[in-house]
Amino acid sequence: MIIQYKFPEDFWWGSATSATQIEGAAHEGGKGKNIWDYWYEIEPNRFFENVGPATTSDFYHRFKDDIKLMKEIGHNSFRLSISWSRLIPGGRGEINQEAVTFYNNVINELLANDIEPFVTLYHFDMPLELQNEGGWESRNVVEAYKEYAIQCFQLFGDRVKKWFTFNEPIVPVEGGYLYDFHYPNIVDFKKAAQVAYHTILAHAKAIEAFRTFNFADSKIGIVLNLTPTYPRSQNPFDVKAANICDLFFNRSFLDPAVLGEYPKELVEILREHGQLPVVGKGDLELIKQNTVDILGVNYYQPRRVKAKEYLPNPYSPFMPDWFFDYYEMPGRKMNPYRGWEIYEKGIYDIMINLKENYGNIECFISENGMGVQDEERFLKDGRIEDDYRIEFIKGHLKWLHKSIQEGCNVKGYHLWTFMDNWSWSNAYKNRYGFISVDLKTQKRTPKKSAYWFKTVVENNGF
Template sequence: MTVQYKFPDNFWWGSAASATQMEGAAHEGGKGENIWDHWYKREPNRFFDGVGPETTSDFYYRYKEDIQRMKEIGHNSFRFSISWARLIPGGEGEVNQEAVNFYNDVINELLKYDIEPFVNLYHFDMPKEQQDKGGFENRDVVALFAEYAKQCFDLFGDRVKMWFTFNEPIVPVEGGYLYDFHYPNIVDAQKAFQVAYHTMLASALAISHFRKLDIKGQIGIILNLTPSYPRSQHPADLKAAHRADLFFNRSFLDPAVLGEFPTELIELLKEYEHLPAYKEEDLTVIKENTVDILGVNYYQPRRVKAKDHVPNPDSPFMPDWFFDNYEMPGRKMNPYRGWEIYEKGIYDIMINLKNNYGNIPSFISENGMGVQDEHRFLKDGRIEDDYRINFIKGHLTWLHKAIEEGCHTKGYHLWTFMDNWSWMNAYKNRYGFYSVNLETQERTAKKSAYWFKEVAENNGF
């Protein structure tokens, strides 16, 4: 392979996954119930093909062979999440020793193969008992999350150097409290903003514990930053894009990195009487516990325009009161997922971090392409996923340009290592370097796995 795009030394090459989406053993090993186990039990019809989170990709039992495969395709890092409901069933009280053993084994196995474990504390999977108390609507649950984080640091902090408090904290807010695609299926912006605010407080409290324990490592957060592009340079379109950015990016990015919420967002929520309840001392905690590193998940851009119609005043308050989504003619699409492919977005995110967020150390913590019925591309026993290779190449090319222009970007993780269960889509769209046969759990490397191995070995392509 001739290397045209060379990446910095010690660049992180790897992939990301989450507990609920890959572990399986949902009711085994002493694990408590999380909101996904509960919702699936209650409404299996809302999950693609009625497939729930019980088995998923069986990493709980197959982690050794999977980690070996990671090594084989050039991984030097891998992000996974700890299940709060597995480690502390019910979310409070006794630690589950079987879970401690499992996560210890996973961490030790990764280190054995020189793969840096990146550990994320929360990936959409609230323990059911804590959700019954209101989840992050409730300050008590915030305190329990901080306690859970401290337990994780105590148990695994001697070996894990890369920690993350939350993955895409805006998603449970959007899904659970605005747009009804996650449990608890509430449509209530007041609760949504309360959950968002408490999530950032929970993150800051976890960081505070991390610093007090003086762990030799870094702690960050993982945000799905989606650039908001205006339809045109018309002032009304620019204002719409600015407001979309406030709600969907800066609401989490500013407190995580700068230690404070955007003034304009506060004023807007005040004007519409949707400001969350807070204590003055919380703001000091958030200010003093900003992140060391930022994980950036990027899949698609957000394109917006000025509202065509005034919102119905009797409808629930929504961020969408301030903009309309816009479908740009001629855009490049992933037809299987219905998402636009816009590689330059990754560059625009990094330049924004450089110019407006102190060039904080960051990495691409997720990027990937989900495709339905991937067996269509099976040839001689292997899925020829050239579309995924081209997708990764396109994004890495723009990432390389950002690095050349001085952005402090330290790695690239694909979503995901092997096909895994997605929140409501189950196995509809496949994302992995490895395909997973759901009947046999057999893993088979796709063409992209071999290509990625070369990229990692050459530190570029």
């Protein structure tokens, strides 16, 4: 077998997931409520087929077998998140010892199987009590997060060497405060800006605390969903629209996290429209001093925009979309189940941008994947033949490989996700895993892609 695409030595091969999406046991083991538990209680109709986060994929009870499967299909690394409301029910105060035992067992089991744990501190799951105080709108919640982060470093930092403060922090901003697809379903840009700003502040405080521990060989970073923005044409108005879109959705987190400061153009736009967040004394210096060691990049689809066709409605809430319209490129390749464009070159464009404009920061693909509905259609002799997923991964890995050849500092590739998991309001509508999960029996069955991935890892390429 000729390996055409060979990856660097010690490349991180694996997958990613989050606590709320796989653990289940939502009302067990002393866990407090988070915003997802609560939102499901009050509005189950907002979740696909009314499936909530109570059981999900039951990793809480089955992690040993699941980790064994990870090992079998070639994982040398795995990203998971800690549930804040499980570790510290209510978000402040007493540590829940049952949670400590659980996370210790998971980390130790991963290490025993030569799988390096990458740990995310926050993946969309705010403890309900803290959301009731205003969530990320509140500086007190920023302080509570810092204390939670310190507890995690103390408890698990002797074994966990890769930490991530937040996963896709733009998503709770978009979902919870602009476009109504996450709780608390507020539509208010000024609050959204405050939430985004406090998230970066919390992130910087966690990094500052982390560095006081002086862990040997440990790194801390953030995971951002970088969605490259392409203008419809090179017309200056289209280019400007794409630039503003990029400021809102990518650079609002990428610049402060990696460069330590906000893009001036973004600050100017917000100032002009009276949407700037409240900034505390010394905050900006703290952000400047506490940039990341490593960047996780989640990439699923591109964003294509054009200049606005019509002036914004003066009676509508201020929105990023005041500055651009979305554009559907003719002939684009689609994943019809998710309604997302598949554009493999986007992964390369992100990496070149990081190399040229962000100091070629050490990074890895922390999520990339393809969700497909009704995968049972592809069942053959008891196994899901997901050739479409293999093609999807291959296409992205080819472009990732090209970026590495051109000097980009890329250290790994994690698929979203290891096994079919619960997706926020989409529940189990689209399946993403290497491993299929039967929701009635919780039986795990590797898909064709799992075996393919194993050979990729064994050859460190394909």
